[in-house]
Amino acid sequence: MELRQLNYFVKAAEHLHFTEAAGACFVTQSTLSQQIKQLEEELGMLLFDRIGKHVRLTEAGNVFLKHARQILRDVAKSKEAISELNSLAAGDLKIGVTYAFSSMVLPALTPFSFKYPGIKIYVEYGPPEVLELKLKGAELDIILTFHEESDNEGLEMQPLFSSRIMMVVSKKHPLAALKKITVNELGALDLILPGKGFSSRDYVNEIFRKKNILPRVRIEMNEVNSLLSLVENTSWVTVLNEKAIMTWDSLVAIPIAGKERYKRAFILWQKGVYKKKAATLFIEELSKVL
């Protein structure tokens, strides 16, 4: 049994006239006739009574017609479903976001969701290792992260932007108007720093180690929003990449003296898998707001 035959059958049942039905199917009457005969043979029952010049459905034909129509409806539905995915009228997008990135996704989320209301977005925050595992297991479509190049097997890295690592303080902070700060000066301040896993943290460790300074780390946390919220309301300072405070009007980023250090943001894809259109478009949206 093939869908082609079901199509021919339904048309024939509708016209009750093989020649007409064949025309409607854009085949010759002979073709339709044979395919219906084949169908009848497979089913072991006649679907039409051929009475002289007329054809008419048998009991089996009537029963089968209902089923054939149902099948063809389902087929149409299946195509419809795929076509909705294709036109982004449906589907989902699962984005992994590392903590340091969290404030950057938010501004892209709303416009994207507005443009493609059919697409359900899942955002998962987590440490890079966990997210990467999920990406490989197809539980995520993409990861947005700061990352060092190269060390990834089976992952594809697409550079997004670079963001300079700076000191961040509240605008109400005495040092808020500073043009630049030295590492020595920084060593004298109370720090609230991102936890391990954040690459800006590695940078902080490095600059202090070089100068043999023991930084005054008061709090360490791996959730950027909470961290910035503390910075906003205290005189503590932190060190983060510049873009991380883009949604925070009450904060200001101040360059650190010495060699400029940048964090590079990437999108991670799984190598070899089909790149979802929705993911590509989300990235487009993300680039716009950055």
Add this chain to the structure above:
Amino acid sequence: MELRQLNYFVKAAEHLHFTEAAGACFVTQSTLSQQIKQLEEELGMLLFDRIGKHVRLTEAGNVFLKHARQILRDVAKSKEAISELNSLAAGDLKIGVTYAFSSMVLPALTPFSFKYPGIKIYVEYGPPEVLELKLKGAELDIILTFHEESDNEGLEMQPLFSSRIMMVVSKKHPLAALKKITVNELGALDLILPGKGFSSRDYVNEIFRKKNILPRVRIEMNEVNSLLSLVENTSWVTVLNEKAIMTWDSLVAIPIAGKERYKRAFILWQKGVYKKKAATLFIEELSKVL
């Protein structure tokens, strides 16, 4: 899109291994690979991610899998439905019965319905012309009737039995023990006769006309059971074919002198249409009880 491809796809989605899936479909792996590719092209989306040696469903693949399964379930259901018809586990049988025949169908109905509990039986009593019209319009499968040969266009007659036309009285009737009755004697009795359309009525008219006797017809009705019920409880007599009283223990049939006259019972089919198995088997059952 063809059912073949859906089968391949579902198997592949289940195994997540083309070679195995191909084995399960009894085709080579290349065949399966190509057909799936073709399906993907028609849908305009990849259904599988091919990552090295592994394959895995894409979002579209997951969506489509649900639909494909539904379609294949429907297909199986449709075959099941036909196969039930074939095995007489389902279906219907529409029998037309002329009034004179009515008492003959009943004994066949119960055993048949017992044997084939899935078959729904419709019995329609009516005058021959109406029934024949319905037979031609496929509203009936067969007609059971007494009929003269030949006069039927497009109908096929299958002889069932012959039944002699006799006088019928109650066993309590004074004449119940009679071996034979003459037309003259019959003319002196109160008669309750089947109405026009009954061929035994034509016979009665004829024999009386030949002898120039005016019969004493007290009641005329075209429903045999009611008629016989009256005969059972009165001293009126009727003229019917012998088989018509087969279920009536309290009645007796007495031959009428002169040339024996038989009524011939037939099954009428529409010429050229597929003979339902159920109909054939019903007739078999009918022959048994006659």
Add this chain to the structure above:
DNA sequence: AATGATATTGATTAATTTTAACGATTAATT
């Protein structure tokens, strides 16, 4: 007999399947 329908037939075309060669990836062995 002529007509209007489906069925059948043989030739042609198209599609499916297979075979075989290939490339990429993984696992095993050296």
Add this chain to the structure above:
DNA sequence: AATTAATCGTTAAAATTAATCAATATCATT
């Protein structure tokens, strides 16, 4: 770490199978 062998999916070409067409046969109706 490098080499080898094995596994898997893809591709291209050949072989097989199936669908289609055009012409004709057949059948019932007019």
